Amino acid sequence: MPSRRQFMAAAALSPAVTAVTPANASPSAWPTGPGRPTTPQQPDRELRRLLGEIDQRRIEASVRKLVSFGTRHTLSSQTDPVRGIGAARDWIFRELRSYPGRLTVELQSFVQPPSPRIPVATTITNVLATLKGGKNPERIYVVSGHYDSRASDPLDAVSDAPGADDDASGVAAVMEIARVLATRDVDATIIFAAVAGEEQGLYGAAHLASKLTGVQGMFTNDIVGAAPASASRVVRLFAEGVPTSETPEQAAIRRSVGGENDSPSRQLARFVTDLGGTGMSVEVIYRRDRYLRGGDHIPFLERGFPAARFTEPHEDYAHQHQNVRVENGVQYGDLVEFCDFAYMARVARVNAAVLWSLATAPGTPRGVRIRTNRLTNETDLVWDVDPAAAGYEVVWRPTEAPDWTHRIPVGVVGAHTVDLSKDNVFFGVRAVGADGRRSPVAFPVPAP
Secondary structure, three states, X not given: OOOHHHHEOOOOOOOOXXXXXXXXXXXXXXXXXXXXXXXXXXXXXXXXHHHHOOOHHHHHHHHHHHHOOOEOOOOOOOOOOOOOHHHHHHHHHHHHHOOOOOOEEEEEEEEEOOEOOEOOOEEEEEEEEEEOOXXXXXXXXXXXXXXXXXXXOOOOOOOXXXXXXXXXXXXXXXXXXXXXXXXXXXOEEEEEEEEOOHHHHOHHHHHHHHOOOOEEEEEEEOOOOOOEHHHOOEEEEEOOOOOOOOOHHHHXXXXXXXXOOOOHHHHHHHHHHOEOOOOOEEEEEOOOOOOOOOOOOHHHHHOOOOEEEEEOOOOOOOOOXXXXXXXXXEEEOXXXXXXXXXXXXXXXXXXXXXXXXXXXXXXXXXXOEEEOOOOOOOEEEEOOOOOOOOEEEEEEXXXXXXXXXXXXXXXXXXXXXXXXXXXOEEEEEEEEOOOOOEOOOEOOEEEO
């Protein structure tokens, strides 16, 4: 059986970046209406410089260091200085604190009671690095990877469990993004999180989510370590449609007006695909996560926060969560040898571009409503005006189109009437900053 390495692309890492146009569906011949075609947000000079600073060698060094702890199982030693989850925790903490800039680094610990994969009460610790926003610090974006690992048996805390791809790759990417952004000024707050307890039940992420308010976007990077040559510039982004936290009242509204493809998480995914300059194709998967499995974005979804999961296009199930061993000349186990560090760097660039663009743009508009008290062929939209916004755009698309197809600049206003029937298309509103950076779109709810 050939090893995963034989299938990996050998593309060299380059700081150069290229624009990737999202695969918007062609506008239908009917309906037609006002506005300009939507176009991707292109990177400015600062974003290009930032993306060029992502260092593949540092990502590789971080993965190799995390693998060196033997196992990072949540139930492994928390006091051994060289082996186990405690040694990994302490190294991540020291490394994040060593980065020049304005990061505030802390350990967030809690005691997880016994559960099916936690036989005794166990302390679980997240390592958090926070870059506080200068203008709107209460608006928060979170990016995470989980630093715990596991072998075949989820309760085996003794055997080697290198966890190179799952999920040293995600942690290394998050740490590198934190290093690059640490010296930058941002309007909103970014939390870079290395969480634990994922393999035992998403416990670290659930605890983190329970302590936060004001989260307008969360991304987990889980299994982002490699891709086959045919997809070496592709990363999947799982984004749910009907919100996990939807109330019966919200479900009734959605059934009456549509919007199954317009959850906050889907708007967050559209924001990602609207960004040029990463050199990667982001393939949005219209699901919360893969079959029979889940990631650290789910606890955020359960609390009503927009969240999505980055993951490689083709997971290698022959090695994932397998005990380290050699059978018939084939190595098993989540080993460094199966990683593609150039691919990890490209995924890190996608994340960095998204976080930078979110944290330096106005926030997602609030209070967006579509008036339904007049039966006309016009559409009345209203929203709350944000002092940080230099203007707004109304966007629309035919109901069968996956992405927004038209935009209408409307200025610094809190209402706009579009000469297009609300019955025939979907509408949204996004804010625009003085530098042209756009927020994610907010989908309107009916209002009298």
